[in-house]
Amino acid sequence: MEMNASYTSFVAVGDSFTEGMSDGLPDGSYRGWADLLAARLAAREPGFRYANLAVRGKLIGQIVEDQVGAAAAMRADVVTLVGGLNDALRPKVDMGRVRGHLEEAVERLAPSCRQLVLMRSPGRNGPVMERFRPRMEELFVVVEELAARHGALVVDLYGAPVLGDPRLWDVDRLHLTGEGHRRVAEAVWQTLGLPPAEDWRAELPPGRPAGWAARRTEDLRFARQHLLPWIGRRLTGRSSGDGRPAKRPELLPFS
Numbered sequence: 001m002e003m004n005a006s007y008t009s010f011v012a013v014g015d016s017f018t019e020g021m022s023d024g025l026p027d028g029s030y031r032g033w034a035d036l037l038a039a040r041l042a043a044r045e046p047g048f049r050y051a052n053l054a055v056r057g058k059l060i061g062q063i064v065e066d067q068v069g070a071a072a073a074m075r076a077d078v079v080t081l082v083g084g085l086n087d088a089l090r091p092k093v094d095m096g097r098v099r100g101h102l103e104e105a106v107e108r109l110a111p112s113c114r115q116l117v118l119m120r121s122p123g124r125n126g127p128v129m130e131r132f133r134p135r136m137e138e139l140f141v142v143v144e145e146l147a148a149r150h151g152a153l154v155v156d157l158y159g160a161p162v163l164g165d166p167r168l169w170d171v172d173r174l175h176l177t178g179e180g181h182r183r184v185a186e187a188v189w190q191t192l193g194l195p196p197a198e199d200w201r202a203e204l205p206p207g208r209p210a211g212w213a214a215r216r217t218e219d220l221r222f223a224r225q226h227l228l229p230w231i232g233r234r235l236t237g238r239s240s241g242d243g244r245p246a247k248r249p250e251l252l253p254f255s
Contacts, residue, residue: 005193007041007077009049009251010034013067013109014082016056017121019247022170023181029247033176033184034080040189041078042254051076052248060084060101067246068105072112074251078192079113081105084142085121088135095135099142110150117188118143119155122163122180124173155191157184160201167204 012018012034020032034052042048051074053067060083071079083105087098110116120140123129140158147154157163166173168180176184186200 004195006045007114007192008045008047009074009076010038010041010078010080011050011071011074011076011113011251012038012052012054012080013063013071013105014054014080015058015063015086016054016175017085018052018054018080018082019056020181021056022172022175023178031178031181033181033188036182036185037188038254040185040194048254049076049251050248050254051246051251053246054082055244055246057086058083059087060098060105064101064105068108070249072108075112076251077114078117079109079115080117080119080188081109082119082121084139085136088139089132093135095138098139102139102142102146106146106150106152110152115192116150116152117155117191118147118152119188120144120158122157122160122176122184124166124169125164126166126173153191155184155187157187160187162201162203165204167207 018032018034020030020035023031023033025031034054038048038050038052042050051071053071055066058066063081063083068081084098084102087093088095106116106118120143121136123133123136136158144154146152162168163176163180163183168177168183169175170177183200186196186198190196190200
C-alpha cells in the first residue's frame with residue numbers, strides 16, 4: 001500500500017451496505033460510505049471516475065454473476081468488494097458455497113485493479129445478531145485468507161466496538177445511519193493509505209438508556225415495519241433488490 005497515494009478511479013461492488021442504505025437523501029435515494037469516499041477521492045484527483053454496482057438484497061452468487069465481470073472490465077484503480085453477509089443471515093446457508101463464490105470474485109477482481117479492498121463488515125450489538133455471529137465470523141476468516149492470498153486490503157469494521165453501538169444503526173437494525181456510513185468512509189480512506197481526518201473508532205458520548213416502555217414500542221415497530229416483511233421475502237424467495245438497477249452502473253466522472 002502506498003502512503004498518501006493518488007487514485008483516479010473507484011468501483012464499488014456489493015449489496016445494500018455498499019449501495020448506501022440507510023443514509024437517505026432528501027430525494028429518497030441513498031448516499032452511503034462509497035459515495036462519501038468517492039467524493040473525497042475526487043477532490044484530490046481531477047477527472048476522477050466512480051461506479052457503484054451494488055444492489056440491495058443481493059447474495060454473493062448474484063454479485064459474482066451480475067457485478068464482478070463488469071467491475072473487472074472497468075480496470076479501476078480501486079475496487080471494493082463486500083458480500084456474503086446476506087447469505088450468512090439466511091435461515092439456511094451453505095457456507096462452503098459462499099466461500100467458493102467469494103474466491104471466484106476475488107480471483108477475478110484482484111488482477112483487474114491496482115488495489116482490491118475487502119471488509120469485515122460491522123455487526124450491530126443485540127440478541128438477534130448473536131444467533132448469526134458464528135456465521136459472520138466464519139465469513140470473515142475467508143475474507144482474511146483471500147486478502148492474504150491476493151494482496152487485498154481488509155478494512156476491519158467488525159473489530160471496531162463503536163460500530164456495534166445501536167445508535168449508529170437505522171430503525172431496521174440492518175443498515176447503518178448516515179454517521180455510521182461516514183465512519184466507514186473514513187475507515188476505507190485510511191486503509192488506502194490516505195491522511196486521517198479523524199478517529200473513526202472513537203466511541204460515542206454516553207447516552208441515557210431508553211426506558212422499558214420505549215424499548216418495547218420500538219421492538220414492536222421494528223417487527224411490524226421491518227422484521228415481518230424481511231421474513232416474508234425469505235419465505236417467498238423474493239429480494240428487496242429484485243429488478244433494481246445499480247445506481248452508478250458506468251465508470252464516469254464523479255459528480
